[in-house]
Amino acid sequence: MLGARGGWRxxxxxxxxxxxxxxxxxxxxGAREAAAAVRVQGWVRSxxxxxxxxxxxxxxxxxxxxxxxxxxxxxxxxxxxxxSAVEVQGKLVKSPHRMQNMELQAETIRVVGPCDIWSFxxxxxxxxxxxxxxxxxxxxxRNNTLGALLRIxxxxxxxxxxxxxxxxxxxxxxxxxxxxxxxxxxELFQIETSREAKESAEKTHxxxxxxxxxxxxxxxxxxxxxxxxxxxxxxxxxxAENSQxxxxxxxxxxxxxxxxxTESLQDIMQVMEDLFKTVTSTVLSKCPRxxxxxxxxxxxxxxGRLEQILKKKFMIISYSEAVEILKQAAQTFTFKxxxxxxxxxxxxxxxxxxxxxxxxxxxxxPYDLKPFYMRDNEDGPQHTVAAVDLLVPGVxxxxxxxxxxxxxxxxxxxxQRLGLTDTYQWYLDLRKFGSVxxxxxxxxxxxxxxxxxxxxxxxDVIPFPRFPHSCLL
Numbered sequence: 365m366l367g368a369r370g371g372w373r374x375x376x377x378x379x380x381x382x383x384x385x386x387x388x389x390x391x392x393x394g395a396r397e398a399a400a401a402v403r404v405q406g407w408v409r410s411x412x413x414x415x416x417x418x419x420x421x422x423x424x425x426x427x428x429x430x431x432x433x434x435x436x437x438x439x440x441x442x443x444x445x446x447x448s449a450v451e452v453q454g455k456l457v458k459s460p461h462r463m464q465n466m467e468l469q470a471e472t473i474r475v476v477g478p479c480d481i482w483s484f485x486x487x488x489x490x491x492x493x494x495x496x497x498x499x500x501x502x503x504x505x506r507n508n509t510l511g512a513l514l515r516i517x518x519x520x521x522x523x524x525x526x527x528x529x530x531x532x533x534x535x536x537x538x539x540x541x542x543x544x545x546x547x548x549x550x551e552l553f554q555i556e557t558s559r560e561a562k563e564s565a566e567k568t569h570x571x572x573x574x575x576x577x578x579x580x581x582x583x584x585x586x587x588x589x590x591x592x593x594x595x596x597x598x599x600x601x602x603x604a605e606n607s608q609x610x611x612x613x614x615x616x617x618x619x620x621x622x623x624x625x626t627e628s629l630q631d632i633m634q635v636m637e638d639l640f641k642t643v644t645s646t647v648l649s650k651c652p653r654x655x656x657x658x659x660x661x662x663x664x665x666x667x668g669r670l671e672q673i674l675k676k677k678f679m680i681i682s683y684s685e686a687v688e689i690l691k692q693a694a695q696t697f698t699f700k701x702x703x704x705x706x707x708x709x710x711x712x713x714x715x716x717x718x719x720x721x722x723x724x725x726x727x728x729x730p731y732d733l734k735p736f737y738m739r740d741n742e743d744g745p746q747h748t749v750a751a752v753d754l755l756v757p758g759v760x761x762x763x764x765x766x767x768x769x770x771x772x773x774x775x776x777x778x779x780q781r782l783g784l785t786d787t788y789q790w791y792l793d794l795r796k797f798g799s800v801x802x803x804x805x806x807x808x809x810x811x812x813x814x815x816x817x818x819x820x821x822x823x824d825v826i827p828f829p830r831f832p833h834s835c836l837l
Contacts, residue, residue, distance in 0.1 A: 447486070447506070450476060453470070453471055486503065519650045533595060538578070542578045577601075585620055586802070680725045705733075723755065724754070728751065752805070
């Protein structure tokens, strides 16, 4: 695809040729000069026919704004309707309207694909609620709000890759099918072939061992962290948590990183904070109109909060301090806060509010709450591990990480108590051959988008929702 500048260089080179230069809507809107022969393809967002002129607005997904097409009424066709796919050829000229830089004076209009407006569930000039378009996972990307979301996802994805690559990280493709349960929660999707599913319980497995969809790429990243000091992965993860709440997804994307030769949680927290601020700044600068749509119609006060957060240093409190804050709170919680119990979403949201609506790092969680791979702090009487969660306003936990237990005797002892020594013998090997202090973290991509855009339901920030009443594509 041609970029805006590249498109116009091609336009100048081809000015003498009879064939019109194809431009995307974004390129046409951003043009600085008129052009005699331009071809634009897209879908009709509005049609307005007057006695002496025909107005169209077409969009191809490259921008939130549509391109206005001005045409002679004789070019109007019966199947030129809202939602139809068209190809328009004509002259790109300066628009007399302040709201748009350029417009297309059509010479020909070809309907490539008609649209039955009576059965099409999206209607012209209607602002459909997210709950409504959620019913049509195969069509909702044609809605302005979801179109904006997908462009934001694309830029955020690119921003995440750029952040890590600019800081010397190596991108690793970790397996999607695995025998590991990284989180230890047992909430896994088990994989079977269609033949295995029909056989009895006493069956041989395709991989000779039970296989699952991954819940995290962390353990595989730790393997790579034995050869590369900075690695990251960004891919799909799966949780078989039977919940239809606004916070849970069965399939989501996870950003994970591992850093070798680090002995401080502060190093991990600094990368978390830098990643959040860098990617968010990138999205705000590259998708201003798309983000504005969410901050205007979905979460009106989110823009100001986000701008303030980007200027402030994130706070740090210990888990023990967090529990004391919760115990002294005037608010009544559904789950009573006690040392040794996991923090619930209601607790996380209160802690952020208590700290002035600034993201908060909570560090040093109880030993028995966390997985076997987290580093023992060897403290007492309240035994903790070097773990950290990043809490953000209105959402709660956004990132989770820790220093990893690099000391072989500590790791052997804990795996033995859990009865996992044989399962993780390969993991113990990593501590026998050139082991170094290291740590890492993970961030749920959809939860990140949910937060920066102020979306209430996390299922509204994924391309295809998984709802009982919607088709599973």
